[in-house]
Amino acid sequence: MSATVITITSGKGGVGKTTTTANLSAALAAQGKKVVAIDADIGLRNLDVVMGLENRIVYDLVDVVEGTCRLRQAMIKDKRLQDLYLIPAAQSRDKTSVTPGDMIELTNQMRDEFDYILIDSPAGIEQGFKNAVAPADRVLVVTTPEVSAVRDADRIIGLIEAEEKGPGDLVVNRLRMDMVRRGDMLDTSDVIDILAINLIGVVPDDENIIVSTNQGRPVVMSNGSTAGQAFRNIASRLNGQNVPFIELKEESSFIKKISNFFRA
Amino acid sequence: MSNQRISIKGTSSGLIINIGSGVWQGLIEELDDKLADKASFFKGGRVALRVGPRQLTRPQIESVGQILKRHNVTLWAVEGEAPGTQEAAAQLGLETQLAPAKPQNLTPDAPQTGNALLIRRTLRSGQVVHHPGHIVIVGDVNPGAEVKAGGSVVVWGRLRGSVFAGADAGIGEKAVICALQLSPMQLRIADKIARSPADDDSQEPGAEMASIQNGQIVAEPWNG
Ligand SMILES: Nc1ncnc2c1ncn2[C@@H]1O[C@H](COP(=O)(O)OP(=O)(O)OP(=O)(O)O)[C@@H](O)[C@H]1O
Ligand SMILES: [Mg+2]
Numbered sequence: 505m506s507a508t509v510i511t512i513t514s515g516k517g518g519v520g521k522t523t524t525t526a527n528l529s530a531a532l533a534a535q536g537k538k539v540v541a542i543d544a545d546i547g548l549r550n551l552d553v554v555m556g557l558e559n560r561i562v563y564d565l566v567d568v569v570e571g572t573c574r575l576r577q578a579m580i581k582d583k584r585l586q587d588l589y590l591i592p593a594a595q596s597r598d599k600t601s602v603t604p605g606d607m608i609e610l611t612n613q614m615r616d617e618f619d620y621i622l623i624d625s626p627a628g629i630e631q632g633f634k635n636a637v638a639p640a641d642r643v644l645v646v647t648t649p650e651v652s653a654v655r656d657a658d659r660i661i662g663l664i665e666a667e668e669k670g671p672g673d674l675v676v677n678r679l680r681m682d683m684v685r686r687g688d689m690l691d692t693s694d695v696i697d698i699l700a701i702n703l704i705g706v707v708p709d710d711e712n713i714i715v716s717t718n719q720g721r722p723v724v725m726s727n728g729s730t731a732g733q734a735f736r737n738i739a740s741r742l743n744g745q746n747v748p749f750i751e752l753k754e755e756s757s758f759i760k761k762i763s764n765f766f767r768a
Numbered sequence: 769m770s771n772q773r774i775s776i777k778g779t780s781s782g783l784i785i786n787i788g789s790g791v792w793q794g795l796i797e798e799l800d801d802k803l804a805d806k807a808s809f810f811k812g813g814r815v816a817l818r819v820g821p822r823q824l825t826r827p828q829i830e831s832v833g834q835i836l837k838r839h840n841v842t843l844w845a846v847e848g849e850a851p852g853t854q855e856a857a858a859q860l861g862l863e864t865q866l867a868p869a870k871p872q873n874l875t876p877d878a879p880q881t882g883n884a885l886l887i888r889r890t891l892r893s894g895q896v897v898h899h900p901g902h903i904v905i906v907g908d909v910n911p912g913a914e915v916k917a918g919g920s921v922v923v924w925g926r927l928r929g930s931v932f933a934g935a936d937a938g939i940g941e942k943a944v945i946c947a948l949q950l951s952p953m954q955l956r957i958a959d960k961i962a963r964s965p966a967d968d969d970s971q972e973p974g975a976e977m978a979s980i981q982n983g984q985i986v987a988e989p990w991n992g
Contacts (some may be wrong), residue, residue, distance in 0.1 A: 655893050655912050662892030666826045666859075698910060698928075700890060 511640035515656025517627030520677035525624035531739035533588035537619040549593035556720025566594035604638030643672035673704035705738035816845035923947035950976040
């Protein structure tokens with residue numbers, strides 16, 4: 505086994521990196537892959553909360569890097585899915601306690617054992633971003649369909665190219681077809697038009713995400729949500745499957761579409 | 769022989785560090801040692817790097833810059849033959865040639881064309897390219913990207929960022945800006961500035977060329 509390291513990043517904060525990391529990790533594990541998610545957002549950790557593993561943290565990423573504990577001790581095993589693990593971020597440290605070299609070394613130690621290593625990057629273009637991207641084989645760039653988020657995504661893509669990690673693949677998150685139709689929101693095609701990189705998924709704005717985040721249970725772990733299906737599709741595409749994009753419609757007809765999809 | 773791989777010379781353009789062939793990492797270490805040896809000689813100065821045909825990436829140039837900085841030396845220029853090297857240096861805001869084109873050598877109607885910089889990719893938000901000659905970009909200039917040329921700027925793609933042409937006083941208002949799709953945030957030729965109209969719906973399809981006519985920036989269909 506040799507893991508693929510996938511870093512999930514964005515320029516602008518709050519666009520859905522952590523949500524994406526949690527859901528893709530769970531979806532890949534549900535598809536039978538061995539997955540570890542690493543929270544590289546040191547100081548602002550919350551991947552553990554979104555994954556519902558917060559109460560099991562003993563050691564964290566900085567403890568591993570500083571040798572306070574062994575790697576294995578910092579890996580929290582998810583009880584709902586086989587082969588899903590989390591390495592949480594430190595709560596009370598600053599980003600400089602980890603270097604890009606540390607991240608490369610850490611992921612190299614795990615490559616033999618896993619299929620996927622997913623890294624949740626902090627927002628911005630500082631050290632934390634460099635740490636998260638250094639070990640990446642692939643980079644997913646998350647953006648919402650807003651001009652400012654797209655501008656920042658473009659900037660991040662430039663930096664990813666400069667680090668020679670390719671332009672990356674794009675996830676458009678929180679799309680609202682009703683707003684697109686009214687001309688109040690950029691459509692996916694407008695976003696692609698600017699960024700000109702491969703689109704790997706479109707996730708609708710979905711209140712199930714908020715419910716699931718509060719419960720610490722990624723939406724992909726339950727059936728019936730549109731966002732969950734979108735994340736499962738991205739996971740399949742990461743696995744090399746050719747999954748057609750679901751045609752996003754207005755809220756009501758969209759749900760109908762999905763239920764047809766399940767019946768098929 | 770091994771100590772010939774890096775040589776340091778004083779010239780009319782100031783101190784130049786020549787980097788010859790060999791494994792990059794080794795050369796970097798050698799440079800570090802050399803600087804340590806002659807710390808007092810370099811301290812507080814600025815140097816240019818001459819790298820010949822070697823292709824340097826942006827992180828590589830940055831790492832040299834950091835080493836120099838540790839020795840209190842500032843890197844101001846990287847001169848190399850590989851277009852990739854020039855591009856990387858320009859992106860870091862460094863000069864790409866040691867002796868800038870002298871304005872008085874230019875005949876007004878035929879701006880010097882010998883030192884165009886070719887960039888073969890899209891410039892993304894936050895990326896800045898400065899070059900004393902002309903700039904040709906095969907790719908887009910995205911919103912938030914910035915191009916500044918002593919001479920003219922040609923974009924074989926969509927221009928949606930900001931471009932400043934004719935920054936060199938010797939070329940000035942003779943400079944032009946061309947793009948396959950001209951919908952810039954801002955255009956500047958010499959000291960004239962044009963902003964894109966707030967509503968962009970009046971976008972002309974097809975290539976356009978912007979130039980100064982009667983003291984104003986005007987865009988016209990580009991018919992070659
Ligand atoms: N598709 C979606 N539909 C509805 N809400 C969403 C969606 N995606 C994310 N959110 C909500 O947006 C907020 C920010 O999401 P998240 O924490 O994943 O972003 P982030 O990019 O990791 O933020 P940060 O930059 O702070 O790390 C959360 O409250 C989350 O529940
Ligand atoms: Mg986050």
